Amino acid sequence: MTTDPLSSLPADVREKVYDHPCYSEDAHHHFARLHVAVAPSCNIQCNYCNRKYDCANESRPGVVSEVLTPEQAVRKTLVVGAAIPQLSVLGIAGPGDALASTARTFATFGMIKRYAPDIKLCLSTNGLMLPESMDELAQYNISHVTITINCIDPDVGAKIYPWVRWKGKRIAGREGAAILIEQQQKGLEMCVAAGILVKVNSVMIPGINDEHLKEVSRMVKAKGAFLHNVMPLISSPEHGTHFGTIGQRGPTAEELQALQDACAGDMKMMRHCRQCRADAVGFLGEDRGAEFTLEKIAATEIDLEAAANRRAEVRAKVAEELESKRLRQERLANEKVSRQALVVPLGSARPAQPEPSAPVVRIAVASSGSDLINQHFGHAREFLIYEASSAGVRFLGPRKTALYCTGTDTCGEAESALARSIEALEGCVAVLCSKIGFEPWGALEAAGIAPNGEHALEPIEDAVRAVYEEMRLSGKLAASQGISLRHSA
Numbered sequence: 001m002t003t004d005p006l007s008s009l010p011a012d013v014r015e016k017v018y019d020h021p022c023y024s025e026d027a028h029h030h031f032a033r034l035h036v037a038v039a040p041s042c043n044i045q046c047n048y049c050n051r052k053y054d055c056a057n058e059s060r061p062g063v064v065s066e067v068l069t070p071e072q073a074v075r076k077t078l079v080v081g082a083a084i085p086q087l088s089v090l091g092i093a094g095p096g097d098a099l100a101s102t103a104r105t106f107a108t109f110g111m112i113k114r115y116a117p118d119i120k121l122c123l124s125t126n127g128l129m130l131p132e133s134m135d136e137l138a139q140y141n142i143s144h145v146t147i148t149i150n151c152i153d154p155d156v157g158a159k160i161y162p163w164v165r166w167k168g169k170r171i172a173g174r175e176g177a178a179i180l181i182e183q184q185q186k187g188l189e190m191c192v193a194a195g196i197l198v199k200v201n202s203v204m205i206p207g208i209n210d211e212h213l214k215e216v217s218r219m220v221k222a223k224g225a226f227l228h229n230v231m232p233l234i235s236s237p238e239h240g241t242h243f244g245t246i247g248q249r250g251p252t253a254e255e256l257q258a259l260q261d262a263c264a265g266d267m268k269m270m271r272h273c274r275q276c277r278a279d280a281v282g283f284l285g286e287d288r289g290a291e292f293t294l295e296k297i298a299a300t301e302i303d304l305e306a307a308a309n310r311r312a313e314v315r316a317k318v319a320e321e322l323e324s325k326r327l328r329q330e331r332l333a334n335e336k337v338s339r340q341a342l343v344v345p346l347g348s349a350r351p352a353q354p355e356p357s358a359p360v361v362r363i364a365v366a367s368s369g370s371d372l373i374n375q376h377f378g379h380a381r382e383f384l385i386y387e388a389s390s391a392g393v394r395f396l397g398p399r400k401t402a403l404y405c406t407g408t409d410t411c412g413e414a415e416s417a418l419a420r421s422i423e424a425l426e427g428c429v430a431v432l433c434s435k436i437g438f439e440p441w442g443a444l445e446a447a448g449i450a451p452n453g454e455h456a457l458e459p460i461e462d463a464v465r466a467v468y469e470e471m472r473l474s475g476k477l478a479a480s481q482g483i484s485l486r487h488s489a
């Protein structure tokens, strides 16, 4: 469960993955990405998209603050790369489709390749024009491509895509969806053949493609996709999307997790996606866009060499940290094997005894990055949810919450934000944070969630494992009231 997922990869793939915050769950604790919004137009229509909003392929709804020219985007990248030395990836993910504005997209990538060659280039697309863009992908050394594939059946596609623009014509319904699907599959195969790492994003739309996505997962794995990211449909009437106006709902957290688990039997799943804006800046889950407006960027001096050196230092430091995490996990796994060996004496014909049944529980974590328990409960905008059991610890995904403590809240606002935080923690037996106030402590306890500030600044998985053991040994897990506990076999 907690063994290093990168260790089994070939060296060239590991190099592409270890510092990419989306392709490696570990990396997302340590490395940042930047999206530059240079691609305003699109060549298809999705029923979950309203062009006033970011591309839902790679974003949560929210207007892009500024559409940039390639020159502005490059300057922004260099400024951000100097201010945030953890920056490892530049992505183009809209606000329309990166390959519907190829001139702008590749002009941006071309300049970054020249001025900051250490930054990885990442592109997100609906896939319609992917096969036609392979020469440029090779020319600019694009190492990572995300294709949003919501279906492989045109009948399902007709319910998601009202039209696609193909060879100058708008083609509606099933026929349009069939063209899109064919192009996506062809593009996926061509990228894999060219050694580009492909992630497939799928938007889960209950009642339309939820069951079908299992088949999509099998198919894209068979064609060589590296990772599958099933994201929930975000749908609200105020977004003005077709699905929003007809009341099409998104999945619940439980439905999403069940589908991700079902797909995981066939391939590696991404569970830490934050459905970023097309102009997102910083670590996944944070948005530092306001620090880098065009005005501020224009007024900033950049020392390219010093910035590149700082990024290299960060990479080396993180590599050390990840290596020590790997060694820790290896030691823990070995200790577990030794304990099991004690149960069955060497040479005994008796089969190994299964571990006694132990609860499988959820534990939430407040973290601002670096893979540590390092955030005050009241400052958390999201909680990371982990599943803990006698088999180990695994990350389930983030859950967004309202900021409880701003220092300026009126009492009533703070109270309702606290209630929303507690709501976001539903189903968890404990929440780990660096600090927590008296009032939320009491409210959490009353809700049956144990607050815990005793593991501040410890690595997340170690702390979750330790708290699980403490609770298990003290009998608190079995005694938990009002919390649904699943039990391992």
Ligand code: CLF
Pocket (backbone or CB within 6 Å): 021, 022, 033, 034, 035, 057, 058, 059, 089, 090, 091, 092, 093, 122, 123, 124, 144, 146, 199, 229, 272, 273, 274, 275, 276, 284
């Ligand atoms: Fe951006 Fe996408 Fe590249 Fe990442 S995001 S273009 S692969 S650098 Fe990442 Fe954001 Fe999820 Fe996208 S968390 S929405 S998967």
Ligand code: SF4
Pocket (backbone or CB within 6 Å): 041, 042, 043, 044, 045, 046, 048, 049, 050, 054, 055, 056, 057, 094, 095, 096, 097, 126
């Ligand atoms: Fe919107 Fe993206 Fe779909 Fe284009 S591909 S319609 S920008 S969600």
